[in-house]
Amino acid sequence: MSTRSTTSGLTKQRRTRAKSGCSTCRIRKVKCDEIKPSCRKCSSTGRTCDGYESPFKIYYGKNIADPCSRNGSSRSILPAILPASNKITAQDISSLNRCFSVKTVFDVELGCNMEAKQVLEASLTDQSVQHAVSALKSLRQDFERSREVAVNTPGPSASYEYGLEQYCLALEALTSSDTPPSSQGLTSTLLCCQIFICIEQVQQNYATMGQHLTQGLNIMRQFRARPSLNVDLELMSAHDSPLPHLDVFLIKMFSVPCKFSDISNSRTADEGAANACPVSPLQQPNGSRSHRSIAPDMRAGLTRIAAMTLEFLEKVSQVRLSSEALQLLSEKRPLQRSLDSWLDKLDAIQPGKTSPNTELISVSFMRLFHQALRIIVLGALEASSDIDNDLQIENNRLQIIAIDLGDRLRSYRMPNTP
Structure with missing residues (x-):
């Protein structure tokens, strides 16, 4: 636990405030009860609750390395790889499941078909998830290509550049909204976080992968993906x-x-x-x-x-x-x-x-x-x-x-x- 020294020579516990409260409580530096859409801490005292920021923006901010900075070339806006139809096939699910981990290059069964289906269903209507899936597929393609060609091949491939573009667009889509996070917004954030972990793994950027992992788990906990106990049990x-x-x-x-x-x-x-x-x-x-x-x-x-x-x-x-x-x-x-x-x-x-x-x-x-x-x-x-x-x-x-x-x-x- 972190501590700080006091003038008496003793140590005093430093508390870390939750990062998911409403904007008003965060400015006032008081603990928010996180009632949606307006917290009672504000409404009961006659204040206006200014709502909640995007959870992705709250937790990520400037902590995650910007993938756009990994390529010095100018970035063009390309369309995401959209599903051919609204029907998700078993082959679509199997293909995305394989992209989730580099271990599958040795035909290891990952067992994440349910998660792959959930991501694909969201990608039919969610732009941020669409871009994230496109990024993962393109960067996985580049990863497999790089294993088959000479190490000193000059310059990044088209699939690598396209993958980074889509990655950036997914990040921008998640952080652009200042509206209170809806259930759909939270779902998009967590699904994209899942894909970003896979993207960083396939690029062997384990430091950034670790950041996505811990921040995603923070979002899960703060917005209660499962029941939990408060300090009063x-x-x-x-x-x-x-x-x-x-x-x-x-x-x-x-x-x-x-x-x-x-x-x-x-x-x-x-x-x-x-x-x-x-x-x-x-x-x-x-x-x-x-x-x-x-x-x-x-x-x-x-x-x-x-x-x-x-x-x-x-x-x-x-x-x-x-x-x-x-x-x-x-x-x-x-x-x-x-x-x-x-x-x-x-x-x-x-x-x-x-x-x-x-x-x-x-x-x-x-x-x-x-x-x-x-x-x-x-x-x-x-x-x-x-x-x-x-x-x-x-x-x-x-x-x-x-x-x-x-x-x-x-x-x-x-x-x-x-």
Whole structure:
């Protein structure tokens, strides 16, 4: 928890205000009750409630790296890749599901068809989602092309430039509105956030991917995609309309095994491009057990915790009474202890905590998955008055892991399939 010094030499707790209140309460620096469309904190005192900003603008602001700055060329406005008709086919769903993760280049089944269908349905009428889907498809196309051509191909491809244009247009569409966030607006924001995570993954921009991940989870929690408890242990119902569950999507995406994660890295010309999750001789952990036995054991343990987390989140979604929520809090603590125990075990057999550059990159990916689970579990059903501070600490830890991954993978390219 963050603190600050006082003149008496003692420390005083610093509280982090929620970022989703109405504009009037935010200006007055008071806690908003977040009643829509006008909060009672304003109306009960005779003030005019000025409504709520776009959640995407509130949480993102200047924190997320602007994708438009990644290409120095001038940006032309191109039309989004629109669906051929209002009918979504099984092939459309399968194709988008495959774009969600780079793991699918090895024909791994991601299991996100339901999420793909939800995105495609929204893209039929939502401009921001249309642009986001177009961006992901184009950048995935560029990713697959880059695995088949020489590394020194001059200049960005047309699909890369088009993908960035569509990415920028999606961001602009989300941040342009100053109206109170409707259910449809929140849905658009969370679906786009989901796609942006996939876009940054396919470009190996893990630092920005981490920012999208944590900000999306913040939006889910602040606008109550699921029921939650307040500081008085009173149950607050979920948002009026069902919102996309970004956390479930993330768990599914991370849970799928990375088939190329333990292929040895080589920088020799005759062996071609290196693996996106390389393992060099210098990365072998100390001790009698080899990484081939350590990593799978730890992966299996983390996958079990992920499955337990999905079950817990489903129970939270079904909560209707405060007594039920309090009972679930007692189930949440063992889940958090399991995550702590897993990390302690990993740190005991892997040097990553003190020397991250000597750790298997596949293990670093597990650390990222683990940290995402910690944030998801911590934010679920939480009643603590310190939750904002605690989550910020965990978000910062995830960002450190993501930045390290991005730095280490910058010079690597994924190998072609056999």
